[in-house]
Amino acid sequence: MNSKLSVEREVRDTATRTRLTNELTYQTGFGNEFSTEAISGALPIGQNNPQKPAFGLYAEQLSGTSFTTARATNLRTWMYRIRPSVLQGTYRLIRKDSNALAPLDVAPLPEAQRWNPQPLPDTPVDFVDGLNTLAISGDPATLSGAAVHLYAATIDMDRKAFVNTDGEMLIIPQQGTLCLITELGMLTAKPREIAVIPRGLKFAVHLPDGPSRGYVCENHGSAFRLPDLGLIGASGLANRRDFLTPVARFEDSDAAHELIAKTGGQLWSTTLDHSPFDVVAWHGNVAPYKYDLDRFQSIGSISFDHPDPSIYTVLTSPSDTPGTANADFCALTTRWAVAEHTFRPPYFHRNVMSEFMGLICGAHDAKAGGFVPGGASIHNAFTPHGPDAETYRRARDTTLEPHKITESIAFMFETRLPLRLTAWAVQTPQRQHDYQQCWSALAKQFDGDRHATE
Ligand SMILES: [Fe+2]
Incomplete structure (x- = not known):
């Protein structure tokens, strides 16, 4: 013993x-x-x-x-x-x-x-x-x-x-x-x-x-x-x-x-x-x-596209509905981004599950600013979110090379039930009332006369 x-x-x-x-x-x-x-x-x-x-x-x-x-x-x-x-x-x-x-x-x-x-x-x-x-x-x-x-x-x-x-x-x-x-x-x-x-x-x-x-x-x-x-x-x-x-x-x-x-x-x-x-x-x-x-072995795409973040699940609390967690804990740790002809940051999405995100260190690859270590975000069911305007612009225009994401650990609690804010969360001076503005520069770029494969 x-x-x-x-x-x-x-x-x-x-x-x-x-x-x-x-x-x-x-x-x-x-x-x-x-x-x-x-x-x-x-x-x-x-x-x-x-x-x-x-x-x-x-x-x-x-x-x-x-x-x-x-x-x-x-x-x-x-x-x-x-x-x-x-x-x-x-x-x-x-x-x-x-x-x-x-x-x-x-x-x-x-x-x-x-x-x-x-x-x-x-x-x-x-x-x-x-x-x-x-x-x-x-x-x-x-x-x-x-x-x-x-x-x-x-x-x-x-x-x-x-x-x-x-x-x-x-x-x-x-x-x-x-x-x-x-x-x-x-x-x-x-x-x-x-x-x-x-x-x-x-x-x-x-x-x-x-x-x-x-x-x-x-x-x-x-x-x-x-x-x-x-x-x-x-x-x-x-x-x-x-x-x-x-x-x-x-x-x-x-x-x-x-x-x-x-x-x-x-x-x-x-x-x-x-x-x-x-x-x-x-x-x-x-x-x-x-x-x-840092012991987490990340699994990701070695061909193309950004897989769903369920690949980062460290621990899960199953519900009585198979495949639908009461709560998942996911961690995004050091990993290589190598997907070809792909928009590599997290995609724009509206999720049936509700998400809480925190950042332990470094910078999250979905946000150019505003989400800093110790900070927090909540995107409830079907709340649209994704890369901010600056991240979108950089990821769309960059030349894709293998890139190692280091010195950053973001994590997520995902739950099948809506997250209700406490009065403290609503009233704390740390709440960012202008968060939505991080997407406001995503301008219309549609041009139907351009060739579809541009
Ligand atoms: Fe999300």
């Missing part, structure tokens, strides 16, 4: 936290039946729920699917912990200053929407307090759709944990590294990496490099999984071996902690008289994981 972090107890001071971050150990694979123990002998052999677990530990199961879900997609993890999760105080509803994370929203808007990056706060704000909800599709109460949050944090969550019962959280740092302390171990995520926290798993976010800013997709539907590869074959896109899951580690602490729960779009707070990160051993396939987007 992996036990490199076996007896570490606290991560309070910076020196200790940095040392732990540098020594992190991971298990590889996606959706494996992982097994890990921080103390040798803590993990039961041959059964899940012994009469007396070793070392006086309590056994507790965390489900990721219903008990009777088919074996191939059934998700659950058994934890062996110092205290069971039922040891918690009474919850009280937290009122926030803005409508962040609240279910108040407005109807889907027919226009394309875009935002400048949110500035980092100049006051101490942790990850949970620094979350603002931009848009919501579906409803966590019906296990449908996804929410999009932006976060900007400047301080650690100190003796404070978060649990999201509404959905799993796919976290994409755009600036600064995150150290994610979870019940099942600790992992880091820096820009160009993503991390996924399963629904219902307690975690805290520390900032080993200082302030951090980024994006969160809160998936209310079935847990993200790897897409089928079909005719691509056995390997390609995101490969299973490149996903990393932490090993067990625990804090044996009697210090009081605050636990924030997100339930039904509302935030609730309770107190614990101990650290919730007290799982000494665990086994199962509900687990947090991270992925380096």
Whole structure:
């Protein structure tokens, strides 16, 4: 068993936290039946729920699917912990200053929407307090759709944990590294990496490099999984071996902690008289994981035309309609553009699915300006969008040579349900009210007297 972090107890001071971050150990694979123990002998052999677990530990199961879900997609993890999760105080509803994370929203808007990056706060704000909800599709109460949050944090969550019962959280740092302390171990995520926290798993976010800013997709539907590869074959896109899951580690602490729960779009707070990160051993396939987007093997055209962006799917949350995702996460990373006699940037389109886009670094090949790292855009179902006027002009007139797209990572959350903006998204000063103007210079160029093959 992996036990490199076996007896570490606290991560309070910076020196200790940095040392732990540098020594992190991971298990590889996606959706494996992982097994890990921080103390040798803590993990039961041959059964899940012994009469007396070793070392006086309590056994507790965390489900990721219903008990009777088919074996191939059934998700659950058994934890062996110092205290069971039922040891918690009474919850009280937290009122926030803005409508962040609240279910108040407005109807889907027919226009394309875009935002400048949110500035980092100049006051101490942790990850949970620094979350603002931009848009919501579906409803966590019906296990449908996804929410999009932006976060900007400047301080650690100190003796404070978060649990999201509404959905799993796919976290994409755009600036600064995150150290994610979870019940099942600790992992880091820096820009160009993503991390996924399963629904219902307690975690805290520390900032080993200082302030951090980024994006969160809160998936209310079935847990993200790897897409089928079909005719691509056995390997390609995101490969299973490149996903990393932490090993067990625990804090044996009697210090009081605050636990924030997100339930039904509302935030609730309770107190614990101990650290919730007290799982000494665990086994199962509900687990947090991270992925380096630079490991993504892009598949594209080596002849002509611009394929649909579904070729960039890293993770998918299927719906009950085959081929129509509850949510897809797509990443556009380093790749060659070689298609001949082709308009290479993303084409003009109106999509039945609703799209959220973010930019981690560099420049997106559909926009000459206005969409910068940390920024965001939403194009709801059938909202026309595509290359801006300057990108169109350049791509139409350029001499086509093989071209490598480097230093740019854009990503997309795509959902079959309309994205409704929150009041915060509508009112924030970062909203670009003139986004539509980026297409205004697309002049009529039709000339019916010219030869059709010009
Ligand atoms: Fe699009």
